[in-house]
Amino acid sequence: MILWGRASSVNVQKVLWALAELDLTYAHRTVGGKYGGLDDPAFAALTPVRKVPVLQDGDVAIWESHAILRHLARRTGRLGDPPGAVDSWMEFGSTALQPPFIAVFWQRVRLLPQDRSAGVEADSLAAIASALAMLDTGLSDGRAHLAGDAFTIADIAVGCLFHRLLDLYPDSLADTPHVAAWHARIAGRPHYRAWVAVSYDELRVQG
Structure with missing residues (x-):
């Protein structure tokens, strides 16, 4: 998995926190804000909204923080019930x-x-x-x-x-x-x- 986004974004923090709670291994690409990169082709190909966070999980790219949280809960069977x-x-x-x-x-x-x-x-x-x-x-x-x-x-x-x-x-x-x-x-x-x-x-x- 690859997480795209700057750690100072509260929406990226949601994903970072969840990944840590679930003890999942991932790479982190810092983009957005003062770091730029939202118009780079590698990032722009992942989401039409050009905003962080985006999570790449294999061939799937999920954007919007709560969609990512739900994806992680479904993927692991944890933190999503009821x-x-x-x-x-x-x-x-x-x-x-x-x-x-x-x-x-x-x-x-x-x-x-x-x-x-x-x-x-x-x-x-x-x-x-x-x-x-x-x-x-x-x-x-x-x-x-x-x-x-x-x-x-x-x-x-x-x-x-x-x-x-x-x-x-x-x-x-x-x-x-x-x-x-x-x-x-x-x-x-x-x-x-x-x-x-x-x-x-x-x-x-x-x-």
Whole structure:
């Protein structure tokens, strides 16, 4: 297998974390962002969207991070059960939590101060708070992880956002104790610490 993408991308981090949890052997090609390479013929032949991550598994190229996570779960028979709950939480992450997270990340990290919008940041934080409240309700039955007691790719897909969120807004989980407890559990995993709880300074805008 070959993973294409820069390790500073939160979507690439999802795949790196999953590959580590599954103890799979792969080669890593660093492309995207300041590293370029998205228009190189070898990469462009793999995906029409010219974005990372892309996973080559033999003759198959899979793009979009959650599609890759599902592929790895099917390939290994691990981290994907129960599929209904896993898929639901992964899509929740894609639609309810990640878009406003990306918006605030851009406001705080990727844009120069003069280009930022307090209104966009406030609206995005409100959307994050709403999503976290839903997540807290889902975890309020005492389950250890999103889809049940077992750690799954749903925890990876959603959990990858939290290191940066809490770094930028340390009090984000003050009103969601079940989310805070869940995050503490996943943040204690060695592969979270290796691939997610890392510096993102290379993404900061220089001005």
